[in-house]
Amino acid sequence: MLDFLQVVVDGLLFGATYALIGIGFTLVFGVMHKINMTYAAASIGGAYLGLLVLKVMAGAPAWLVFLCGFLGGGALGYVVYLACFHFIPYSSPLATLMSTVGMLLLIDEIIVHATEGRPLNYPAMFDDVMLRAGEFSLRGDLLLVFGVSVACMAGLLVLLYRTKLGLATRAVSQQPTAAQLCGIRIARVNAVTFVITGLLGGIAGALIGASVGTLSPLLTLPLTVKGLIVTVIGGLGNVPGAIIAGLLVGAFENVFQLWRGVTERDLYVMLLLFVFLVFRPGGLSSKN
Amino acid sequence: MDFYYGMAQLIGVHTLLGLSAYIVLLTGQVSMAQAAFFAIGAYTAGMLTVLAGWHIVPALGASSILGAATACAVGFPALRVKGLMLVIATLAFGEGVRLFFFNFDYQIAKGNIKVGPLGGEGFRQIRYFPENGWTTFDVMLFIWLFALAAMAVLWWFDRSRYGAVLRAVGEDELAAQSVGVNLTAVKVSAMTVGGAIAGVGGGLYAHYTTHIEHSSFNVLVATFAIAYPIVGGLSNVFGTLAAVIFVQAFLVEGLRDLGDWRNLLFGALIVLAMNLRPHGLFGRRHA
């Protein structure tokens, strides 16, 4: 029983990163009604960019690497926006989808070539800290992951619901034409959405690297799939839904792993997705 | 010369993969599951020739039927899921199938060795062609027999009422329903045909490469499947063929020494193509 609880808690803490990835997918969908298939790859890419700091400054502290991951993600987000969304006409959703898939491959391969296919070590913080409560322990680094993720999510929610930019974003997602008529520049809102989700993705990638200990291009496809699963379970376009779903997927994933081992774990996560698709295609908070 | 035959084999098999996505795309469904049906076809045909000693043709028939049956089963729940959700659902299904094969062991002893799929190691020694004296040229012709047949069938559909109905559904489901089109029948049938074509393609793939494993049927392959008809344009089957040739021949031929940069260039090429020609190489029907 205690094992189970431990696993659930660890999963919840790690799940915060999935929540961030899910938010990224769902926010772009909400604003542009398009899926940015590149997102998870760009997030990992951002994390890699964070590692560049270590090249420049050999003993750089972990938090600096994370910060650069954060910023790197934002920059990549803007690049993805330009390459895949800015120029393609609205009437070609297939073209946008394809270009984001192409971009996903491109980023993946660039990472592989830049790192010669070898995984890289990622710095962690508080990985030697363990809070104990009897036989129950909370990993310090996971707590940090959770804490930073929550801070970012809170920041995003404040941005969305308490600032003018957030208001503009929500307006565009509901009625793009009317929003334009009110003087909102759609291209700008879209670009900013990409930068913001890129920032979130970058920090998520860095946190994943930190808690796993290494970063590898092999992470991108599974992360894409998990991010999409979180998005679907949370409901497309639903940011709070993505948060809850991310934590849920993190927890379930760990439980499945405890129960059936690593190789079958992902199969069960997939089944979880199908259960939702069949019974609640609108996501957690939908009525049907 | 063998190199060119090999490339022609690859193009032929990928054309089948692309065509399986083409017919589904006509109905407006973006399916990332075609690689899964391809995988099912591959493992089925492989197991039938290697483990059960079947002749290649009935083995391909079986893989086509199994691909079609799975696709039909997927087609029904797919109806409940619209637009981008379908992309995600089919992507997840594809991953699920891949993970299934990652965990799939079925080996029997043949003489001193064991043959058959072995989980993560994959399925090796699918040697029907070499064991029966087929040359590279023979295999190429055989593959193209099926690729051309599939093209002919889809070309014929395009000129028939069924083709017009498929495209009507793809364009406006509400209007199609309102003139009496049974959406379920149309969408599921398209998915089923796509599954049949992918099944054959997979069976051929397994035999010409002689070794398949779960990673041969990943998201990348699923992407190739829909990339071909999207990049080639949905106005006719030749668009898909052109896209396959363009992508494979250009990437392979142009960069023989840089073989492992292929995927990177594929990605860049797609991004570029979609920005320059959002409606595909062949574009829309002329307005």
Next chain:
Amino acid sequence: MLELKAASRHFGGVRAVDGLDFRVSEGEIVGLIGPNGSGKSTAVNLVAGLFPLTSGRIVFRNQDLEKLPTHKRLQLGIARTFQNIRLFSQLSVWQNLWVAQNSPEDRARRGFFARWLGGQKGVRREIAELLEFSGLAAKQDELAANLAFGEQRRLELARALATRPKLLLLDEPAAGMNSEEIGQLRNRILQLRSRGITIVLVEHVMELVMGVTERIAVLNFGQKIAEGTPAQVQADPLVRKAYLGGA
């Protein structure tokens, strides 16, 4: 032929159609008018089966339509046109009509054996007739997207006719037409009636409604507020109030 009994359709708090009783007899041309938002289009959509009733019943030729999906209703003989034309723009005129041949007779014609026994010729002849009737014969291979607006309207109507309807619901077919075009439309509607098609005309353009219908029902806020001949309806003070507001 068609009867709506206390039909209601609520969207959350909005009562688009509220306890509507509406009858159409075979061979009639009935008008359905009312200010914007009165529920006319919703009523059409309910009969066509686009969404289910919240309460009440719709009966067509003694058959309750409740569980039937749109394409099944079509096979019973209910066809409709769309207010904002919904043609298959990437298909040709001919193909638009071809796709619409889903009536039981046409399906039988496509049956395995029937096909070889002149089924195909029948199909071609029927489509050619429809094209003649709609004045689109010269444009049969043109993409629907390339047609002029008036031609698109005619194709929208022709496509509904290709389904061999017994009841035809026309949703604002005259929008944006000039007097001459309205006259042509009027004639076409009368011709359709003489072919045995019952017609429900939802319309704002009074010139058409008053000129072609025998009976008109007036809706406001989802309910029927008046019914009668065109003359009666025009004189009704409630109708005036609904359209013009106030006393």
